[in-house]
Amino acid sequence: MPHTFTAVILAAQRGGRIDPLAAEAGVTHKCLVPILGRPLIEYVLDALIAVPGLERIRVCIEPGAVEAVKRVAGASGERGIPVDYVPSAETITESAYASAEGVEGPIVLTTADNVNLTPGAVLQMLQEIEHGADAVVALASKSSVLASHPEAQRRFYEFSDDAYSNCNLYALAGRQALAMAETFREGGQFAKSPKRMIRAFGLINILLLRFRLISLSGAMKRLSRRFGGRVRAAVLADGRHAVDVDNERTYRIAKLILERKAAGPGVAA
Template identity: 30%
Template sequence: MTAFTALVLAGSRGEPDALTAYAGVSHKGLIELSGRTLLERVVTALSDAGASHIGVSTADAAIADLLGKIKVAATIEALPASPSPSLSVRQGAEALGLPVLVTTVDHALLQPEWVIRFLADVPEQTDVAALLAPEAAVHAAAPETQRSYMRFADGRYSGCNLFYLRNARALNVIDLWRRIESYRKQPWKIAAMLGPGMLLGYLMGRLTLDQAVARLGAKAGVTATAVRTPYGLAAVDVDKPADLDLVRQIAG
């Protein structure tokens, strides 16, 4: 295994939500699954995959305190989280250095082999890469799960909350992400920013996944790649109570 640096996003909105209320905890990273918190499971999987340095972006004191109790080979440190996930990624990447692998604390089933395979499959010339799972792989691994899918000419895919930022150019994607976040209640501005040709191509199902990702990367001035994973469970995170019930069933 080649050593790498990882960033775990463990921010929160600062108020209880349906998931944490259902689990009886103050932060989703504190949810226990098979006797371990989600935070410990994610950090351990990254360390076992070869991470030598792991930063956890959080504003939660309980999460920061728990980091000191997790025993792994990697060096772990708490980093300040921002209200915006994209800004937390930028600040975390700048603090840790590049390249960096990014994931989330609710990636409850994360396995070392998923991470190792993803990193091995990222092309050398790519500035930024994202892991996605084909719908068929997700359904085969977890038929009960309700995931969100993006539809392309070559099929439907679900995001896997694993990203790779190779260099400083990759941060341009974060800037684009922040602009999209700021327009989330004004979709016409997002459409104008991305361009009518790309939007129309997507809505009509004419763009393949690779074409769409390449065009988004071009908008940000980077080379972007979508990496497909055969591991359908990589698309299963914990956003709502039904997700938690599912991962508890899978994990036993």
């Protein structure tokens, strides 16, 4: 696997708005919302720090929240890994681009609410980079996600071979892969805009996906040709990776999953 890599944690508020979960918990940012007594971002930090080869962590967040996050993440190097704080931009995509700017070597990106992240998932992403991928997206099959909890996800990407959920985990080979991110610089959740989606992925690719006329591997090949780089999907066996904390419903599900994990193997689902 690559000798070293940089991790980027996207932790800013969407659109500068206070998240409802944060407001209810009495904190400024969702990444500071406690679950089983620990802030969401702490689970992500612990998973990343346990991965061999981690060189540096960059937390992308509004400058006004840095001190609060530092109380969780610790001062730079306190956990054995330097932690930098990058000012967030107007959109998620711009924030990710700014966080990765100037980094040499592989980059792993995730979100601060990805509480079910594991070191094994990160290693799987880095192995894809080692095997020649320029960009990797982590997915979990519908059956594995629903096995973790029947209400874990309600929307899936439907391919001809299976249905998958995004795991909010990505990897880039390095500086040369940053150019692929230019496609998405128009805005954050462009999937809600058909025009933006077509500009990013191409009309034919959207139609193939819409009517389930293409497999996951076929889709990755077509995207690779469109973006001019090798795009791959890492399918994670454990569907819990697709359960992050988006709202009150997923908060309850993530909490239940973490409770089961803490109780150890053998606890009934």
